[in-house]
Amino acid sequence: MNVAVIGTGYVGLTTGTALAYLGHRVTCVDKDTAKLELLCRGRSTVHEQGLEELMALSGRNLSFARQTQEAVKDADVILVAVGTPQKSNGEANTQNVEAAAREVAEGLEKGRLYCLAVKSTVPVGTERQVSQVVRRVLDARGVEDKTTVMVVSNPEFLREGRALHCTFYPDRIVVGAEQPEDADMLRRLYQRILEQSFDPPPFLPRPGGYNLPTLVSTDPTSAEMIKYASNAFLSLKISFINEIAGLCEKVGADVTEVARGVGLDPRIGPGFLAAGLGWGGSCFPKDTAALLAIAEEHAYTMPIAAASREVNFRQRYRVVEKLQETLKGVRGRLIGVLGLAFKPATDDVRESPALDVVRILVERGARVRVHDPVAMDNGRRALEGLEVEFFRDPYTLASGAEALVLATEWPQYRHLDLARLAGMMRTPVLLDGRNLIDPEEARRAGWTYMGTGRWV
Numbered sequence: 051m052n053v054a055v056i057g058t059g060y061v062g063l064t065t066g067t068a069l070a071y072l073g074h075r076v077t078c079v080d081k082d083t084a085k086l087e088l089l090c091r092g093r094s095t096v097h098e099q100g101l102e103e104l105m106a107l108s109g110r111n112l113s114f115a116r117q118t119q120e121a122v123k124d125a126d127v128i129l130v131a132v133g134t135p136q137k138s139n140g141e142a143n144t145q146n147v148e149a150a151a152r153e154v155a156e157g158l159e160k161g162r163l164y165c166l167a168v169k170s171t172v173p174v175g176t177e178r179q180v181s182q183v184v185r186r187v188l189d190a191r192g193v194e195d196k197t198t199v200m201v202v203s204n205p206e207f208l209r210e211g212r213a214l215h216c217t218f219y220p221d222r223i224v225v226g227a228e229q230p231e232d233a234d235m236l237r238r239l240y241q242r243i244l245e246q247s248f249d250p251p252p253f254l255p256r257p258g259g260y261n262l263p264t265l266v267s268t269d270p271t272s273a274e275m276i277k278y279a280s281n282a283f284l285s286l287k288i289s290f291i292n293e294i295a296g297l298c299e300k301v302g303a304d305v306t307e308v309a310r311g312v313g314l315d316p317r318i319g320p321g322f323l324a325a326g327l328g329w330g331g332s333c334f335p336k337d338t339a340a341l342l343a344i345a346e347e348h349a350y351t352m353p354i355a356a357a358s359r360e361v362n363f364r365q366r367y368r369v370v371e372k373l374q375e376t377l378k379g380v381r382g383r384l385i386g387v388l389g390l391a392f393k394p395a396t397d398d399v400r401e402s403p404a405l406d407v408v409r410i411l412v413e414r415g416a417r418v419r420v421h422d423p424v425a426m427d428n429g430r431r432a433l434e435g436l437e438v439e440f441f442r443d444p445y446t447l448a449s450g451a452e453a454l455v456l457a458t459e460w461p462q463y464r465h466l467d468l469a470r471l472a473g474m475m476r477t478p479v480l481l482d483g484r485n486l487i488d489p490e491e492a493r494r495a496g497w498t499y500m501g502t503g504r505w506v
């Protein structure tokens with residue numbers, strides 16, 4: 051099929067490249083010319099494992115363009131994957147989606163059939179809004195009755211850091227369409243994924259025991275709600291274990307043991323039970339805020355979703371408070387923060403808990419040094435204007451420091467030489483915000499170790 055993907059961020063570039071690899075002819079569009087320039091040279095604009103290799107493997111099936119109007123002309127399916135950032139009142143800003151829909155409609159040809167799928171995470175009712183935008187533009191062009199556009203909702207569930215894995219081996223594909231037959235184009239688009247009838251990329255073998263994904267064909271509003279409910283539930287799981295972690299610290303239990311025991315119950319499951327600094331990134335914070343905004347619009351309260359956010363953001367302060375207690379204040383102290391990305395395997399720092407910890411520390415008068423294996427550039431941009439020193443090497447960062455905060459669970463931090471690192475410190479205080487380091491090992495290496503929910 052001919053496919054146009056509008057927006058080449060984490061979602062658009064991953065999806066477009068995967069579909070090109072599967073044999074579709076894909077044009078990825080972005081209005082950011084700097085991004086386009088890199089993409090046209092075969093370089094990925096996001097740090098996502100395997101993406102650049104897959105772009106190369108996709109060969110001529112994958113191309114890039116600046117103009118949506120041009121790219122959609124020959125398309126059968128158009129996927130909208132533009133950003134939907136949070137507004138100040140918590141709502142998701144759908145301006146990019148509406149603009150993209152307008153630009154798409156301006157390029158559609160008379161007499162053709164198109165499927166326009168919204169992949170961006172959008173408030174319920176957006177599919178209707180997009181349909182209206184498209185109809186208005188087609189009407190103004192005088193082609194409304196001669197062009198058929200099926201607008202469907204196709205929420206995305208990929209996880210940054212594992213984006214290609216999630217795309218080739220999804221748990222489910224959700225399609226929300228007014229008429230069930232409107233989902234057929236997407237069924238065809240994803241057929242090879244649904245049937246797993248493709249040769250896996252050499253670096254991404256099909257996981258053993260992987261079951262074929264379910265196509266959840268539903269109405270658009272339910273599809274839009276599935277996305278928000280999924281993220282709200284996952285974020286809730288993490289906040290729940292963080293709440294338990296706080297009590298573990300009071301009573302002397304180890305939350306990693308508690309999570310293991312709890313997660314073995316198949317009704318609960320082991321995922322998303324890691325206590326620590328809490329969730330961040332471009333999805334959970336904004337999607338939970340958007341869910342609450344939708345509820346408010348309907349005069350409905352959602353105390354569970356609200357509490358999940360409250361517990362989450364409190365974690366960032368708790369880390370600093372523990373440091374203040376141990377160091378007897380952080381003002382004037384030299385503190386190193388390991389990790390800036392909101393989670394490992396990505397360079398994304400949007401809403402990263404690590405950045406908030408840095409900001410709170412600076413606010414409270416600490417001198418802060420930071421390190422991240424891949425997110426230094428994005429971190430530098432996000433922390434612009436703040437007095438923070440960036441280090442390329444954790445050992446140099448530790449030199450003379452009075453405490454280290456481990457803020458992102460990069461696997462390379464697990465392999466740090468703890469004794470050498472402790473030897474560089476003025477006072478070897480380690481606040482493990484991700485429970486990555488073995489407490490006993492850290493103590494043997496000379497650290498005063500504090501984890502999350504295991505501060506015994």
Ligand SMILES: NC(=O)c1ccc[n+]([C@@H]2O[C@H](COP(=O)([O-])OP(=O)(O)OC[C@H]3O[C@@H](n4cnc5c(N)ncnc54)[C@H](O)[C@@H]3O)[C@@H](O)[C@H]2O)c1
Pocket residue numbers: 056057058059060061062079080081082085118131132133134146149150153169170171172206207208209210332333
């Ligand atoms: N990142 C994730 O892990 C993830 C997962 C699931 C869903 N989502 C959702 O998918 C959407 C995209 O997320 P992302 O992280 O890929 O965003 P992103 O910010 O990384 O990328 C969005 C891209 O869209 C481009 N863009 C904006 N308006 C445009 C327009 N009119 N025409 C062409 N290009 C345009 C921007 O230049 C940018 O490159 C969001 O709604 C997000 O909530 C994201």
